[in-house]
Amino acid sequence: MTTSVDVVSGTDSPYALSHLDALESEAVHIFREVAGEFERPVILFSGGKDSIVMLHLALKAFAPAAVPFTLLHVDTGHNFPEVLQYRDRTVAEHGLRLHVASVQEYIDRGVLRERPDGTRNPLQTVPLTEAIQQHRFDAVFGGGRRDEEKARAKERVFSLRDEFSQWDPRRQRPELWQLYNGRHAPGEHVRVFPLSNWTELDVWQYIQRECIELPEIYFAHEREVFKRSGMWLTAGEWGGPKAGEETEKRLVRYRTVGDMSCTGAVDSDATTLDAVITEIAASRLTERGATRADDKMSEAAMEDRKREGYF
Amino acid sequence: MTAITATATATAAGAATTGAAATATGATAAGAAAHPAERFAALSPATTLLRFATAGSVDDGKSTLVGRLLHDSKSVLADQLEAVEAASRGRGQEAPDLALLTDGLRAEREQGITIDVAYRYFATPRRRFILADTPGHVQYTRNMVTGASTAELTVVLVDARNGVVEQTRRHAAIAALLRVPHVVLAVNKMDLVDYAEPVFAAIAEEFADCAARLGVPEVTAIPVSALAGDNVVEPSARMDWYGGPTVLEHLETVRVAGAPDLLPARFPVQYVIRPQTAEHPDYRGYAGRIEAGSLHVGQEVRVLPSGRTSRISRIDLLGRSVSRAVAPQSVTVLLEDDLDIARGDLIAPAEAAPEPSRDIRATVCHLADQPLTPGRRVLLRHGTRTVRALVRGIDSRLGLDGLTHHPAPDGLGANDIGRVTLRTAEPLPLDAYGDCRPTGAFLLIDPADGTTLTAGMNGDPAAGPGTAGAADVRPC
Numbered sequence: 001m002t003t004s005v006d007v008v009s010g011t012d013s014p015y016a017l018s019h020l021d022a023l024e025s026e027a028v029h030i031f032r033e034v035a036g037e038f039e040r041p042v043i044l045f046s047g048g049k050d051s052i053v054m055l056h057l058a059l060k061a062f063a064p065a066a067v068p069f070t071l072l073h074v075d076t077g078h079n080f081p082e083v084l085q086y087r088d089r090t091v092a093e094h095g096l097r098l099h100v101a102s103v104q105e106y107i108d109r110g111v112l113r114e115r116p117d118g119t120r121n122p123l124q125t126v127p128l129t130e131a132i133q134q135h136r137f138d139a140v141f142g143g144g145r146r147d148e149e150k151a152r153a154k155e156r157v158f159s160l161r162d163e164f165s166q167w168d169p170r171r172q173r174p175e176l177w178q179l180y181n182g183r184h185a186p187g188e189h190v191r192v193f194p195l196s197n198w199t200e201l202d203v204w205q206y207i208q209r210e211c212i213e214l215p216e217i218y219f220a221h222e223r224e225v226f227k228r229s230g231m232w233l234t235a236g237e238w239g240g241p242k243a244g245e246e247t248e249k250r251l252v253r254y255r256t257v258g259d260m261s262c263t264g265a266v267d268s269d270a271t272t273l274d275a276v277i278t279e280i281a282a283s284r285l286t287e288r289g290a291t292r293a294d295d296k297m298s299e300a301a302m303e304d305r306k307r308e309g310y311f
Numbered sequence: 312m313t314a315i316t317a318t319a320t321a322t323a324a325g326a327a328t329t330g331a332a333a334t335a336t337g338a339t340a341a342g343a344a345a346h347p348a349e350r351f352a353a354l355s356p357a358t359t360l361l362r363f364a365t366a367g368s369v370d371d372g373k374s375t376l377v378g379r380l381l382h383d384s385k386s387v388l389a390d391q392l393e394a395v396e397a398a399s400r401g402r403g404q405e406a407p408d409l410a411l412l413t414d415g416l417r418a419e420r421e422q423g424i425t426i427d428v429a430y431r432y433f434a435t436p437r438r439r440f441i442l443a444d445t446p447g448h449v450q451y452t453r454n455m456v457t458g459a460s461t462a463e464l465t466v467v468l469v470d471a472r473n474g475v476v477e478q479t480r481r482h483a484a485i486a487a488l489l490r491v492p493h494v495v496l497a498v499n500k501m502d503l504v505d506y507a508e509p510v511f512a513a514i515a516e517e518f519a520d521c522a523a524r525l526g527v528p529e530v531t532a533i534p535v536s537a538l539a540g541d542n543v544v545e546p547s548a549r550m551d552w553y554g555g556p557t558v559l560e561h562l563e564t565v566r567v568a569g570a571p572d573l574l575p576a577r578f579p580v581q582y583v584i585r586p587q588t589a590e591h592p593d594y595r596g597y598a599g600r601i602e603a604g605s606l607h608v609g610q611e612v613r614v615l616p617s618g619r620t621s622r623i624s625r626i627d628l629l630g631r632s633v634s635r636a637v638a639p640q641s642v643t644v645l646l647e648d649d650l651d652i653a654r655g656d657l658i659a660p661a662e663a664a665p666e667p668s669r670d671i672r673a674t675v676c677h678l679a680d681q682p683l684t685p686g687r688r689v690l691l692r693h694g695t696r697t698v699r700a701l702v703r704g705i706d707s708r709l710g711l712d713g714l715t716h717h718p719a720p721d722g723l724g725a726n727d728i729g730r731v732t733l734r735t736a737e738p739l740p741l742d743a744y745g746d747c748r749p750t751g752a753f754l755l756i757d758p759a760d761g762t763t764l765t766a767g768m769n770g771d772p773a774a775g776p777g778t779a780g781a782a783d784v785r786p787c
Contacts, residue, residue: 015637016567019360019439028629028641029600032581036654036695060629061641064594065586146430150412153429160761173763174428174457174678177752179692183761197441199432284389 020206024057027194029178030157031061034139034192035068037182041139041192042099042132045071047079047087047215048257050143050195053203056212057194058141059094069141070097074128076120076259077104078238083257086215099135101127118239119262125310129165132189139182141192147199148286151303157196163187167306200255201280208273219276220253220268231264255280358434361567364443364458364491366482367468372499376468376537376558377431377444378409383544384559386433387412428454437563452726453678455485456766460752463567464493466558467518471504471534475517483518484714487525488674488728488768490748493565494522494530497558501550502536508552525714531565533558574638575663576604576612577742577750579694580656584643596627596643597652599695602749604660606644607635611661614652615740620661621648655696657740657750665750667738672706674744674771675731675755677723679764683731683755684722689764690756691735699736700755706730723765730771744768 017025034041043058045051058067073087091098103123106112112123132140146153156172158180173181182190195203207214225232225248226241233240235247238260252265253276270276367373381387396407431442443458459465467482469475486494496518504510515532522530533542534553541547544559556564584596606612610623625645626633636642644658652658659665677683683702691700708719708729716730723729744751755765 016359017640019358022360022639024629025600025639025641029581032598032641033695036582061598062582062584063627063630064588064591065584147432150429153431174453174766176457176460176754176763176766177749178461179694179752179754181692181754181756181761181763183690183756185760197430197432199434199439201434202439286390 020202020209023198023202024060024206026178026197027054027057028061030180030192030194031058031141033180034141034182035062038139038190040135040137041069041141042072042135042137043067043069043141044128044143045073045087045091045098046143046257047073047083047090048143049203049207049214049218050145052090052212052214053198053206054141054143054194055090055094056210067094067096070099072099072101072128072131072135072137072140074101074124074131075103076124076261077102077107078120078236078260080215080217080234080254080257080260082217083215099131101131103127117261120259121262122310124259125165128310132165133163133187138184138189139192140189141194143195144193145195145198145200145203146193151306155193155196155306157193158182159191159193160184161189161191165189167191169303169307200286201277204273204277204280208277215257217254217257220251220271222249223252223265224248225250225252225265232266233264234260236260358436358438359567360439360441361464361562361565362441362443362462363464363466363562364445364455364462365466365468366445366455366458366485367499368470368476368478371468371470372537373444373468374412375409376466376497376499376535376543377442378412379537379540379543380442380559381412381431381433382409383540384433384435428458435559435563440562452481452485452728453676453766455482456489456676456678459485459489459491460766462489462491464495464562464565465491466495466497468497468499469514469518471498471500471510471514474514475521479518480521480714483522483525483527484709484728485676487522487527488676490528490745492528494527495558495561496530496532497537498532498534499537501534501541501547502539506534506536506541506547506549508534508550511553531555531561533561574604574747575660576606576610576658577602577638577747578606578644578658579696579750580652580654580658581695582654583652594645595649596645597658598641598643599658600641601636601638602694603638603747605635605637606642606658612646612658613661613664614650615657615659615664616667616738617651617656619648619650621646621650623647655694657694657696659740665740665742667740669735669738671700671733671735671739671741671767671769672771673731673733673753673767673769675723675729675765675767677725677727677729677765679757679762680725681757681764682722682724683765685720688758690758691733691739691753691767692756693739693741693753694750696739697756698739699758701734702731702755703734704732706732731767733767741769743770745770 043054045055062068103120106127107114112126144152146155154169156175160173161167184190224235226235226245228245232252235241241247250267251269253268253270254265256263268279270279365373365377395411398411399408429444431444433440443462445455445458465486467479469479498511498514511534519530533555534550535542535558537543541549542557544557546557578599578601580597580599582598584598586594606623606626608623608626611620612623613620623644624647626636627643628636628640685702685704687702689700690697705719705722707716708723708727710717719729742750751769753767754763755767757764
């Protein structure tokens with residue numbers, strides 16, 4: 001062999017950013033790109049941890065000016081009351097404007113029908129897409145992360161949707177360097193995912209570093225729950241428990257915040273951010289595998305919902 | 312300059328990799344055999360991030376390598392593995408097919424191929440990784456370009472039985488064109504050549520030779536078996552002649568981020584922040600990300616394309632004022648003078664500002680199905696600016712067999728790499744891509760429907776830094 005040999009130094013450059021600083025810088029860059037390129041952007045805000053981190057990043061990106069976006073919440077009618085309180089408190093605190101699209105209203109009008117399994121997550125697609133059309137939003141920020149699910153792993157940071165909000169994975173624009181192409185025809189819009197490259201653990205470490213307040217259901221507390229399809233669901237007026245399902249009081253917390261009918265709690269005694277981070281790092285289950293019933297419906301459940309316009 | 316770090320012979324390995332071998336032992340003890348809880352417990356929020364891409368031909372075992380990397384680094388959780396096991400059983404396979412971990416779309420699972428770039432995330436106590444998992448088919452050259460455009464490292468896979476083939480040269484050429492700073496050659500399927508050192512050594516040498524001709528700055532060659540797990544995460548007991556790092560160790564220790572002092576600052580203005588509140592009546596900040604180099608308070612800067620100069624009076628780094636900031640930080644810059652500055656402008660050091668020009672000679676990879684033809688009117692996106700542009704000529708097309716340029720007067724088709732001449736409606740401050748990736752890169756966009764047509768690199772990136780000229784991609 002004639003190749004010369006030279007061992008690469010194992011030390012990082014003193015200029016390398018920490019991974020959280022790198023992710024934060026990238027997300028801020030994405031928010032500012034949208035502010036610069038679009039007319040009517042909106043942030044999907046549910047009061048869940050990912051949307052809370054998104055809002056925090058947007059506040060930092062435009063400080064000391066106000067966030068140049070409004071917020072949109074698709075309310076399934078089965079949301080956790082603590083989360084709705086958090087949502088309204090946050091909106092008031094930052095002087096933001098919140099649009100609410102209500103699944104319950106669509107059901108009451110007879111436009112949507114309750115599913116036999118009582119799950120309302122898939123029902124969010126129609127109110128979401130109609131709200132986008134009605135308000136003529138041209139960029140819609142979502143807190144989706146590529147680590148959540150294998151169909152999400154294929155999602156672009158800027159994801160073009162047609163007038164029906166449909167996602168076509170085979171017709172996605174290639175995303176080169178960090179030159180995001182947001183051009184779209186009237187009626188089309190772009191879904192934007194500033195947290196694409198974050199993992200669940202990154203989100204929690206960032207929440208800890210930035211001292212971001214969360215709804216209390218993310219921390220261990222006693223709650224009336226019952227078991228359905230292997231998950232602890234909160235008992236309540238939304239439709240549980242049914243006959244044969246028994247409630248009990250358990251010490252639990254939530255890893256994700258979604259519709260009460262399909263978001264499971266996990267047994268936990270983690271009452272602090274440190275404890276939550278330790279618990280997540282040790283978990284043998286993914287966030288969605290542990291707590292989302294709707295993703296378990298089929299191997300392509302998320303892909304199929306995304307094609308229809310789900311976020 | 313090509314620095315080859317392949318420890319291809321036993322003597323070379325023994326002489327030069329004492330340090331690497333020591334870290335290998337440490338990594339194994341601390342990480343590979345540990346439960347994920349212990350791995351993550353050691354994670355501090357201050358670890359760095361490495362973005363890398365994989366490239367390999369259809370049957371080189373790329374999905375298996377990626378699956379092995381995720382699996383052996385304990386990045387696959389129980390429910391994901393159960394899903395893969397169930398899907399594998401459903402297809403009548405006995406062992407779980409690790410490739411199913413990465414094929415996320417219905418059509419991919421049905422056809423058993425990877426169609427589109429997917430991004431994967433995993434972590435070790437030392438570093439976080441973003442993997443752009445790119446398909447290997449010839450017709451997906453554009454996806455390889457997409458993955459390589461943001462990568463700091465590319466892993467090129469070779470089947471040890473076949474050695475360096477046409478597709479390998481293509482992967483090396485793309486890594487060279489896109490100026491990916493580090494290239495790893497993973498010589499896979501060593502189990503099928505009896506873990507023989509001479510087989511690896513010959514392939515490593517041939518690839519190193521090819522990479523040097525293409526202008527790849529650095530190559531590390533590693534013998535692996537993705538199927539059996541040799542040298543991917545765990546060091547192999549069956550190749551004691553190899554003393555270098557495993558793939559994961561190399562990913563953990565390769566140096567990221569350069570020295571920003573060596574590059575002049577480049578700051579494309581994204582958005583002007585003007586609160587106009589009682590508290591901040593006169594605040595006028597230019598929001599953007601430092602794409603190269605560093606900025607400091609007091610620095611004399613030039614604003615392009617107007618050419619006006621001023622000094623930086625303040626830098627806000629997401630909530631606190633700092634005296635200096637470096638790439639790739641997102642910051643807000645305030646200037647001493649009230650200049651007319653808008654989105655699309657570029658702020659650069661007064662003494663090292665790029666010269667705006669309307670005439671561009673570039674190397675491009677065409678992405679869209681409709682061809683790129685002379686006379687075509689397009690939009691050109693550079694930094695935060697989009698301008699109208701005209702394709703004046705297609706100078707040549709790169710033949711991917713011999714990697715030489717051929718005349719291509721009619722245009723470039725999908726996945727073609729070639730040289731073009733463009734004229735823009737307004738002057739643009741482009742750098743040579745070989746000097747500065749973020750400000751040397753651009754996109755061509757269809758003005759009618761917004762389709763991203765073409766990935767562009769100003770100058771001739773494969774010819775090395777500082778050469779926006781016309782040297783050929785040398786054949787290998």
